[in-house]
Amino acid sequence: MKLLLDENLPKKLKLDFPEHEVYTVTDKGWNGVKNGELLKLLLNDGFDALLTFDKNLQHQQNFKKYTICVFVMIAPINTYAELSKLVPLIKKAIKKSTLVGPIIISL
Incomplete structure (x- = not known):
């Protein structure tokens, strides 16, 4: 799967998805x-x-016209230490067959 990390995420998160x-x-x-x-x-x-x-992205865009999935990561702060806790949940969601629109990922 080809993933893009938004500019508001730590670059180090790339390392948590070696299979992608x-x-x-x-x-x-x-x-x-x-x-x-x-x-x-x-x-x-x-x-x-x-x-x-970006928690507002899901409300700002009409996802009916895009065939892309957006994982909105919810954590107290956007540090690697906090966001890396969400990686297993993202990986679990990726395994599902239908990935379109916003998916909220939080602990």
Whole structure:
């Protein structure tokens, strides 16, 4: 699966998904790209999912027009120590067959 880490996530999270092809927004040169445009870029570049800490994204975009999954990570702060606790839940969700739209991931 091809995953993109939003710019609000620690780059170190890439290491927690060795079985997947993982990029950061910085890797792709997409820093500062607004959410609607970012979703279009994801689709055009063959990504399967976006991981983000942006809790508002799920309310700002019409996911009916995108065939992409967005994992919205909910934690007290967006540090690697906190967000890495959510990785097993994301991996469990990835194994499901239908991944479209926002999926809230929290402990």
